[in-house]
Amino acid sequence: MHKRLRTIVGAAVTTIAVTAALTGCSNSGGGSSNDGGNAGQVDAALKAGGTLTYWSWTPSAAAQVKAFEKAYPKVTVKLVNAGTGTDEYTKLQNSVKAGSGAPDVAQVEYFALPQFALADSLTDLTQYGFNDLKSKYTSGTWGSVSLDGKLYGLPQDSGPMAMFYNKTLFEKYSIQVPKTWDEYIAAAKKLHKADPKAYINSDTGDAGFTTSMIWQAGGRPFEVDGSKVSINLQDAGTKKWADTWNELVENKLLAQTPGFTDDWYKQLAGGEIATQITGAWFPGVIESGAKAGSGDWAVAPIPTYDGKTAVTAENGGGAQVVMKQSKNQALAAGFVKWLNSSDDSVNTFLASGGFPSTTATLDSSEFLATKPDYFGGQAINEVLKSSSDSVASGWKYLPFQVYANSIYADTVGQSYADFSDINTGLKAWQTALVKYGNEQGFTVTAK
Amino acid sequence: MSSGTLTGAKAARLEPTPRKRRRTGRGKQTGWMFVAPFMVVLILMLIVPIGYAIYLSLFRDQLIGGNHFVGLANYIQLLQDSKFWSSFGRVLIFLVIQVPVMLVLALVAALALDSARLHAASFFRIAIFLPYAVPGVVAALIWGFIYGPQFGLTGSFNDLLGSDLLKPFTSTWILTSIGNIVTWEFLGYNMIIFFAALRVVPAELYEAASLDGAGSLRTIISIKLPALRGAIVIASIFSIIGSFQLFNEPNLLKTLAPNVIGTFFTPNMYAYNLSFAGQQFNYSATVAIVMGVITAVIAYIVQVRGTRQENR
Known part of the structure; x- marks a missing residue:
């Protein structure tokens, strides 16, 4: 029933329906959760002060913490870099399992959030009235932290996808900047023919990229209803993406250089990789990693399947969450609120090259008018901002996405390695995920 | 008193x-x-x-449903786990090829040192031994740079030849690439073991041999090699254990060749990923125990056979 609903009705409506079905009315009052907290409690806690531990690997964290301590002198925040991404999640997961040792506040990427939410290790922030902050954030990021009627964190950054491309290279071989995926494939062929060392994109198979591309194509392979999970990595949208991308994989039109390696930066700078379809956080990465490419690059909206309606997905980005283990959840919530909604903090974040999740910043003329030299003076934030407005809704990650991503190379990666049909790899991924999920006590069905 | x-x-x-x-x-x-x-x-x-x-x-802890006793179920599952056996097979192949190559090279180096015919022998000795002083993680990073098909030495070499002759990160070559790193790292260590064993051979034996008219080859076969048997057994056991525990090198190269080096490339990597990516601590412990037993058995067999030869 729900399944059919979801495909027919718009996803926003569905979310409300599912929310209502799952939570009933018990949560709508806000204050009915276990702690009985409320908005006033947060302010009181901030006034009273205390000590918090905050795990984060963002470059802006230290400056933000400093500014926060200045604004709230009675609060001390201990900043710990517990590793990047999966390294941090491992430690976080271990402390959740051990029942102690978790920080008060942690940075968690959107794809990993459901895993911690499911383990009941995160504080529901609706009890502090944080649902009122909804209008401050883009709908894509809000959807990533608001699961089944509960609010598990506040969004910090976002990664609406766009196409970053080497304009000089496109001009050199007089290739049109593609607007559809068909044009993109044609451009890939033309480019590689003109220069055998040049590829349209680099992709060795990356779980985060794949899920975002499926998201854009309209696939919704993961459906989660509490501990009931269904996986269909052959639904219409997923197949649509896989069949398109197969054209590039099977014809060896992708540089199989893993991201964030020296080889990758060299190829980006040297005109051997023509485009990157990725999140809006990418400018910071390429500007610092591939300096020699300065002036060559530009940004365009992500190609679409029909060439008409702009539709994109989120790639990367994360939120700050309050751990249930925290002894002072109200104070932790206060810190998170300041961190991800105060001008002071968001500006610090922007200065470090982050791409924000708050609409006020995204809409500000100052932000939109930024014209980095690396991108030849293009007002790239205008493109990226409009991308954040067209993120497709209704996407869900698995409640064990961290593990899922870790075995991606074992399954789908093999299709890349063999230059063969990605669908085969996706099916293998699905089989492995169904097996793992059931072993872990979920009820996982393959469709 | x-x-x-x-x-x-x-x-x-x-x-x-x-x-x-x-x-x-x-x-x-x-x-x-x-x-x-x-x-x-x-x-x-x-x-x-x-x-x-x-x-x-003996337990199974699930993300949902908690912890419960499962008896030997993890062991039964492991024995039927193709991922485990493929990782085991891989390190076995590695062991059978890399260990003899490394030990023979170490032996040749030790004999060369011992022959006293080398110029700058102490430089030679320290140069071969030095890689052992480089931490395994650093070594893997260094070689990762060298192997880089675009950025690294391999890339420059291929550019020079105008072909893709060297492909260290393909599934065909990856074991060789890792074997090369491991050999580079531990050659000097084994050489030192052999060299130390050669130094304690009594000079009278050499004297007697030369009086009997034995050439240097004859001396090697009849005196030096028999004297080295114990050291060879020890070095073999260390190398066998090291091969079964292969982890640092493939785990670091994984970022450079994610599709070639999977999560179950070696038994240790499998155990690591089971526990740290999948929270399957119990099954991971099972992998560790079974690998420990297998390693102990093989090391014991080598030791027994090696000492028997020595006593003959």
Whole structure:
């Protein structure tokens, strides 16, 4: 029933329906959760002060913490870099399992959030009235932290996808900047023919990229209803993406250089990789990693399947969450609120090259008018901002996405390695995920 | 000295029984006190962790549903786990090829050093030994740069030839690439073991051999190699254990070749990823126990066979 609903009705409506079905009315009052907290409690806690531990690997964290301590002198925040991404999640997961040792506040990427939410290790922030902050954030990021009627964190950054491309290279071989995926494939062929060392994109198979591309194509392979999970990595949208991308994989039109390696930066700078379809956080990465490419690059909206309606997905980005283990959840919530909604903090974040999740910043003329030299003076934030407005809704990650991503190379990666049909790899991924999920006590069905 | 006032006979007559009893009692204690530091470390660092791992391997802790006793189910699952056996097969191939190559090279280097015909022998010795002083993680990073098909030495070499001759990160070559790193790292270490064993061969044996008219080849075969047997057995056992525990090198190269080096490339990587990516601590403990047993058995067989040869 729900399944059919979801495909027919718009996803926003569905979310409300599912929310209502799952939570009933018990949560709508806000204050009915276990702690009985409320908005006033947060302010009181901030006034009273205390000590918090905050795990984060963002470059802006230290400056933000400093500014926060200045604004709230009675609060001390201990900043710990517990590793990047999966390294941090491992430690976080271990402390959740051990029942102690978790920080008060942690940075968690959107794809990993459901895993911690499911383990009941995160504080529901609706009890502090944080649902009122909804209008401050883009709908894509809000959807990533608001699961089944509960609010598990506040969004910090976002990664609406766009196409970053080497304009000089496109001009050199007089290739049109593609607007559809068909044009993109044609451009890939033309480019590689003109220069055998040049590829349209680099992709060795990356779980985060794949899920975002499926998201854009309209696939919704993961459906989660509490501990009931269904996986269909052959639904219409997923197949649509896989069949398109197969054209590039099977014809060896992708540089199989893993991201964030020296080889990758060299190829980006040297005109051997023509485009990157990725999140809006990418400018910071390429500007610092591939300096020699300065002036060559530009940004365009992500190609679409029909060439008409702009539709994109989120790639990367994360939120700050309050751990249930925290002894002072109200104070932790206060810190998170300041961190991800105060001008002071968001500006610090922007200065470090982050791409924000708050609409006020995204809409500000100052932000939109930024014209980095690396991108030849293009007002790239205008493109990226409009991308954040067209993120497709209704996407869900698995409640064990961290593990899922870790075995991606074992399954789908093999299709890349063999230059063969990605669908085969996706099916293998699905089989492995169904097996793992059931072993872990979920009820996982393959469709 | 304190019993100087007593005569020897008197002392012997008066004290034998109590002294004897006391001595045995104290002796027992003293013995335990001497081994206590070792026993404490042994129990804390070896027995307790192994016991805990065995305990863990009998349970299954799920993300949903919690922890429950499953008996030997993890072991039964492991025996049928194709991922585990493929990782085991991979390190076995690695062992069968890389270990002999490395040991032969180390042997040649040690014999060359011992021959006293090398110029700058001490430089040669330190140069070969030096990679061992480089931490394994750093070594893997260095070689990762060298192997880089775009950025690294490999890329430059291929550019020079105008072909893709070297492909260190393809599934065909990856084991060789890793074997090359491991050989580079541990060649010097094994050479030192062999060289030390050669230094203790009595000079008279060489003298006698040369009087009998033996050439250098004959000396190597009849004196040096037999003298090295014990050292070769030891080096083999170390290398076998090292091969089964292969982890650092493939785990670091994984970022450069994610599709070639999977999560179950070696048994240790499999155990690592099971526990740290999948929270399957119990199954991971099972992998560790089974690999430990297999390694111990193989190392024991090598030792028994090696010593038997030595006694012949």
